[in-house]
Amino acid sequence: CRFTEFGGTIRKRPVEDLSFAVARFVQKGGSFINYYMYHGGTNFGRTAGGPFITTSYDYDAPLDEYGLAREPKYGHLKELHRTIKLCEPALVSVDPTVTSLGSMQEAHVYRSPSGCAAFLANYNSNSHAKVVFDNEHYSLPPWSISILPDCKTVVYNTATVGVQTSQMQMWSNGASSMMWERYDEEVGSLAAAPLLTTSGLLEQLNVTRDTSDYLWYMTSVDVSPSEKFLQGGKPLSLSVQSAGHALHIFINGQLQGSASGTREDKRISYKGNVNLRAGTNKISLLSVACGLPNIGVHYETWNTGVNGPVVLHGLDEGSRDLTWQTWTYQVGLKGEQMNLNSLEGASSVEWMQGSLIAQNQMPLAWYRAYFDTPSGDEPLALDMGSMGKGQIWINGQSIGRYSLAYATGDCKDYSYTGSFRATKCQAGCGQPTQRWYHVPKSWLQPSRNLLVVFEELGGDTSKISLVKRSVSSVCADVSEFHPSIKNWQTESSGEAKPELRRSKVHLRCAPGQSISAIKFASFGTPSGTCGSFEQGECHSTKSQTVLEKCIGKQRCAVAISPDNFGGDPCPNVMKRVAVEAVCSPGT
Known part of the structure; x- marks a missing residue:
């Protein structure tokens, strides 16, 4: 994702696509993945560059800048990593054999004496695919990869998210x-810092050396009492050209206007009416840097600050160019x-x-x-x-x-x-x-x-x-046949009890919190997403009662089976559990 800038949107990457990219890399023999970012951070002080890059440096990371897990991204990637680890004996022993399973589907298979692991990929972004692999039938969601650590059992699918979604507040x-x-703050105070006086306009960073975001450009203009604008004529206007990044215009200590560039175009072209009086008028331009350049072609040559021209329009003489008259510079603010x-x-x-x-x-x-x-x-x-x-x-x-x-x-x-x-x-x-x-x-x-x-x-x-x-609520939406690492490990260990194979809904509030209410619960064919679930045509009336057993607990797991919900509300139909639980401070 690109940098987050003030005035820009928050860029996100769905975990289904992120996990697909990682699994695709591994299936082709990749062995090192770098996430940027995995843990978000904060640009404290004036370290944010760009310019205009936000103080938050979070980037929709699995761990946010506060150190909290962003679910479902964190949990779904954690399950991916665990699944890849299960495939390790085969992955590090041989190169994959690639077999076509369809026009946009293929299998990458790692077979060795130490084990067998398979990746079944569907590159079609619009439709599911039914494929046959090793004489077994598999269903692959669009744009997804299923991972089989034993070349038989789907333990993980990149597009099938079974972990909870956490809503933050x-x-x-x-x-x-x-x-x-x-x-x-005093406007252009001449006593606050050492001053520099010269003819013409100077580049800001050459003057401030980045000791402050702020640089005052100060000059004066004499106005004759006979000027027509003083007798009710058309008001004067001031135009200022700046290389960026932000600018505040003061005349005789009074703010006349402000302007700002953007990350894409840092330059400022300002023109606005100004109030001048007869006699000497002080023009003070406060130029503001919004971070040092951090990327771009020859960004060491980029300028900052008022570079001119600075022109006063509407005098009886016409326009007066102030660019090359004497300017006084003050680095920073008095405060x-x-x-x-x-x-x-x-x-x-x-x-x-x-x-x-x-x-x-x-x-x-x-x-x-x-x-x-x-x-x-x-x-x-x-x-x-x-x-x-x-x-x-x-x-x-x-x-x-x-x-x-x-x-x-x-x-x-x-x-x-x-x-x-x-x-x-x-x-x-x-x-x-x-x-x-x-x-x-x-x-x-x-x-x-x-x-x-x-x-x-x-x-x-x-x-x-x-x-x-903190976490305000947690949601889960899990099918009764959701692939599970724990289920596969249970089967592999020889513990094949039916109750151990069942998919489960897992809910967990933050430490110090507990589940205080169930806002929505449905075992059947619910639809929607976290915060907007709706019951489907098939719904178990016992759903709310079963999930309310989680109230008072910090974490809770509920098996997805008709027996657990008082019977099958719609036989021969794939069912799922959707639930939204409220998290509140524990007692």
Whole structure:
């Protein structure tokens, strides 16, 4: 999958296709698989590159950036790995023999004195295939591979997912109890840092050396009192060309407008009306870098910052090019120079207090609040859905950049079948690309943790909250003849008791949780997916009662058999169990 960028969608890869790719590689003799990513992570500080790559570096991985299993991806891949391990004696002894089973089906067979393993593949992305292998009949779902560790028994099929699906939630105790204070950043303060003055516009990173995301470009313009725009004429406008990545335009300390590039096109072409007065006017352009380039052709030559031209339009003289006049440069913000994000620096200035501070919509503002670490073992995150764009620190450690950029893309329904490409499976259209920001618990102390937020655009800090990431519900959808590694191992060990062969539904809440309710249960021919299951024409009325025996347990297994559900609701019909269980904190 491609990088996740602010303003972009979340790219996913169905586990049915991922496991198909891995099994296909192994069946052809592959012996080393690298998952990218297997465990998601977080770009803390200013380490996210791109530019515009999100702070979250999760990529729909089997283990998410909080260290939690993403089901069914984690469980289905775990079963694949176990199945391949069962085939090991044969796989490492010989090369495979390839046999055609149909126009788009084939078998890769490893036969050796140490064992036999077979991979039956169906490359058709639209339809099931009935094949004959070693005088036995097998059904292969579309775009799938069945693995037979003994060349007889299907133990695993890449398209048949029997593990649970976990639905995650970001859970808050309610309204934030944090009391916020504010410190306003000075626009183009000349006393905050060493200054550089020169004619013309300089490339940003050559000036900042990446010591800060921020660089002020400052100059002045003299306006005659006789200018027609001062007498009610057409207002002036300012055009600014920038190599990126974001830009805020201030005239005499007042924000006039903002603009931003994208990962695909970092350049900014801004033009907007500006309010000037008679006399000397100060123009301050705050250029913002949103991460260093990390990939691309000769990206070491890419520029950042205001590169011009910068032109003032609408004066009596016409247009005035400001590009080559004298500009003063200031690296970073005054708050950065004062280390307002640190425990010591945050105590060195006077912060404004009051009930209206949180709702402040003024740009360039620092906020601080203190909070106690909540109880429990769940991973933590900050909900930044009420803010605009900026950076976050906790106890002096940088959580990273945040941006409430809404995702645009093509979030249509998708199928696991067919060749995968990065744009095929998109999610999150119309939602912020990233709303929650991971807070490592190792950075926290039991009480009075310092939270500092620098907001570029304006936001409502009263709605910032610390949330817990946890499992809200778990689902399973398993057929009565679902292939199972445990069932095959049971048979191989000689324990052929019928009750040991039966397929089972396995449900498991997170540690510290238990099953508190069964939202849906059906043994028969249910349809739908997790969160939207529906009963089919065939349904056992005992389904709810049987599954409710799991209530109060952290994990539960239920055998799929007519006897367990009070009889067969529809003989001679393939049946399945679909269930959705609610997970709640245990008592």
